[in-house]
Amino acid sequence: MTRDVSASGIFFEIDATYALGSSISFTVKLDTPGGPVNLKCHGEIVRIEPRGPKVGVAVKITESAMEAAS
Numbered sequence: 001m002t003r004d005v006s007a008s009g010i011f012f013e014i015d016a017t018y019a020l021g022s023s024i025s026f027t028v029k030l031d032t033p034g035g036p037v038n039l040k041c042h043g044e045i046v047r048i049e050p051r052g053p054k055v056g057v058a059v060k061i062t063e064s065a066m067e068a069a070s
Contacts, residue, residue, distance in 0.1 A: 002028065009043070009061055013054040018045050024059055029069060036069035 004011040010028070018024060021044060028039045047058035 003056070007061075009046075009059055010041070011047075011056060011058045013051055013056050015054060017055060018048065018057060020045055020048055024057070026059075038067045038069050040065050040067060 002010060002012040005028075012026075023042065024045055025040075025042050028041065030037050030039055041059075041061050042063040043059040043061045045057050046060050047056075049056035049058075
């Protein structure tokens with residue numbers, strides 16, 4: 001579940017465990033007036049927060065590209 005999104009970062013909850021400073025790749029599906037697009041991102045984990053059975057991670061986006069969703 002995504003909590004916060006900005007041009008330079010994102011915070012979301014995941015089931016997996018990552019270490020602070022780890023690289024991560026993820027895709028966010030966005031609904032736009034022109035149809036759905038995928039925002040493919042690479043980033044670095046800058047904060048980790050335990051959230052019950054899940055883990056919250058704040059990611060600094062270092063690279064991103066938009067692609068048409070299939």
